[in-house]
Amino acid sequence: MNNNLDYQFGMYAPATDSIIINTGENSVLIIRCKECNSSVTFDDPNDVVYLYRLAKETPLLYAELAMKENGLQDYVDAMNEFN
Structure with a gap:
């Protein structure tokens, strides 16, 4: 996946439990x-x-x-360290 996307806008959509991101074009x-x-x-x-x-x-x-390998896992692990 291209990690150099230009994220112009993003929002959480609770009805679908999704994040929708406008990447332009x-x-x-x-x-x-x-x-x-x-x-x-x-x-x-x-x-x-x-x-x-x-x-x-x-x-x-x-x-x-979410697009990085272990990105969300690392985030949760870090939050557990702080709390």
């Missing part, structure tokens, strides 16, 4: 959070809230991490 990228979140191993199942908060508050960062 009339194209969009859709990231399905449930599928991405299922690849993360949680110490506590309630830690999934870290990812839902990230998706809702900073959808572009969620998308960036």
Whole structure:
């Protein structure tokens, strides 16, 4: 996948549990959070809230991490270190 996409706008769509990103030139990228979140191993199942908060508050960062190998896992691990 091209990690040099120009993310112009992104939003979380709760009805589909997806992040929709306008990448310019009339194209969009859709990231399905449930599928991405299922690849993360949680110490506590309630830690999934870290990812839902990230998706809702900073959808572009969620998308960036979701497209990196272990990006979301590293994020959850870091949140567990801080809390």
